[in-house]
Amino acid sequence: MEHVPNDAVDPTEAVDGVHLSMLAGGERMNVQHFFVEPGSTVPEHSHPHEQAGFIYEGTLTFLVDGEEYHVSAGGSYSIPGDEPHAAENRGDVPVKGLDIFSPPRENPAWQGDD
Template identity: 65%
Template sequence: MQVCDTADSEFTEVVDGVHIAPLAVGERMNVQHFHIEPGAVVPEHSHPNEQVGFVARGTFTFLVDGEEQVVGAGDSYVVPAEEPHEAANRTDEPVRGIDVFSPPRDEPNWE
């Protein structure tokens, strides 16, 4: 069994204002912690992994297929594999939450 403490995870800034930290990694899925600063944008991208997330604090907006979806504290979401999506924190408060990817996702390449 693997146990990961969020206090031991180290955040990496993957694009301006977007920070991720790996948590538990299994053979079929992984968990990562995210922190999105006010005004930061995760640029449009897609990946072969199904993504399931939970917002613990704050609010951000997904842009999927030209439609906006606001996701806030207490909400969970699913992004199907290969679906292009973007996320932006348009508020004055940081967003914190977790994402689970299946299969496990390598480091993102959003450049």
């Protein structure tokens, strides 16, 4: 079993106002926490990993293939691998949530380990 205590994780500001923390992971998936400040944007990107997530505070607007998807606290989502997507916090409160990636994201560019 892998256990990652809260005080062992330092968030990384991947882009202005978007804070990410890599949490526990296994051979087939890993978990990432995110905190998106009001007015902040995750630029369009893609990755080979499937991504499923859960929002527990605020509302995040996803932009996928010309469509907008508003995911509020208590809502979840999934994004297929290699699908370009972006996200925006258009609200006035931070957005907090969790993402699960499969296969695991190892050394994502935002960690600066590449």
